[in-house]
Amino acid sequence: MIHPVITTAGLNAVFRAQQNSIKAKITKVGLGSGIHEVTENTTSLVDEKYRLDIDHSEYFADNKQLHLTVRDDSETLNGGFWVNEIGFYAEEEVNGVINHVLFAVYSSEQPIAYKSNDIDLLLAFDLVLTGVPSDSITVIDKGVDFNILIAPELAKMGAAQIGNMNRYLENKFEQIALKKQAEETKAQLEKELSFEKQLSNAKNREFLAANAAYHIANMARHVKNIVNL
Secondary structure, eight states: OOOOEEOHHHHHHHHHHHHTTOOEEEEEEEEEOOOOOOOTTOOSOSSEEEEEEBOEEEEEGGGTEEEEEEEEOOOOGGGEEEEOEEEEEEEEEETTEEEEEEEEEEEOSSOSEEEESSSOEEEEEEEEOTTSOGGGEEEOBOOOOHHHHHHHHHHHHHHHHHHHHHHHHHHHHHHHHHHHHHHHHHHHHHHHHHHHHHHHHHHHHHHHHHHHHHHHHHHHHHHHHHHHO
């Protein structure tokens, strides 16, 4: 679980909203890859990529905790990025102009997630409203049902797992085929070597027989010469 820090700018936005008898509205979540020390005086992300609307939110009064869920289905440059920082933005109107104030921020060397173009990124955050009146905050979300929100991602994850299993099986079958081919090649080579060995033995026997015949012929000639003496 991440623990965002509520900023001084965020508290001031809440105070200004209360002065106007309205609630501060949290409307956006910013994602970035910056790594930095977070304090109450932080006013922006270091390397913010973009901001997302909030898909679903819940408030748990017992522990003054906001649960926010966002789905990132956007296309990113260079294929993706590591998410190391998160910003929660409060929206306020000043002189007819909409401003977004960094209400809370989080950053860590340990990535929260990796955003790629291959699959939508589903993120859930718990924001504890420490030092903030519970009735001073409202979240503007899309009202998306959580089960509907995660269903497409579960389908994609299932499809990805099936694809991985299919590639694994194909690789296994290929390994089995290669092993079988190697065994058949080995058997053929052993057969050819055996034949060559037999042929070599036959040639050796033929040479020995010819050599023996030669010596027997020489011996016969010597015996004949001796008899003629």
